[in-house]
Amino acid sequence: MSKLKDVTTAEFETEVLCSPIPVLVDFHAVWCGPCKASAPALEDAAREFEGEIAFVKVDVDQEAEIAEAYDVQGVPTFILIKDGQPVERFQGLVSRGKLAGVLEQFVGDGK
Template sequence: MEYKFTSADFEKEVLQSDKPVLVDFFADWCGPCKMMAPVVEQLAEELEGKAKVGKLNIDENMDIAEKYRVMNIPTFLIFKDGQEKERIVGAVSKNELKNKLEQTLA
């Protein structure tokens, strides 16, 4: 299941999660973000139960984007135990995203 993260639930859903979390910082007007959307959706299904995978719309949640200094989109942040563990900027392959996330599962 692909999550939709917001400023209201970010603390609970991401920072307090007992599983690693991949957050896709995106915007509706961003071409590369649209290109990555199916990849994020597939990862959410493949890793269900092992990790949380979801999206955060930067236009609707600017405070979170600013807090984590997201300057370009898409930006993918992987959190574990409330800490940012990995940052991937730009459109990347599904394998690259999956590999980075699986490294935090170990």
């Protein structure tokens, strides 16, 4: 069971769009195997990038409006949002290596 917070449509603006740091949004579904399998990697990455990148989840079945707004066609889809704008997007089961490869461009010297 993932420990990352599920955000609702009502919370999305405050938690994601207005966040002072980049936010990785995990668009997932409760029935999705690769979403569950990706959860431990996301939690490890969330610990690694604590204070630099925020991590939240959006349940595409519960929050269809946001999923549609970001044209999410499959799950899991990950979108990194910085200053309210999507800056990276990738899909499918992720490894810690893949996550670090994407996220480290947006922290520290890569900011």
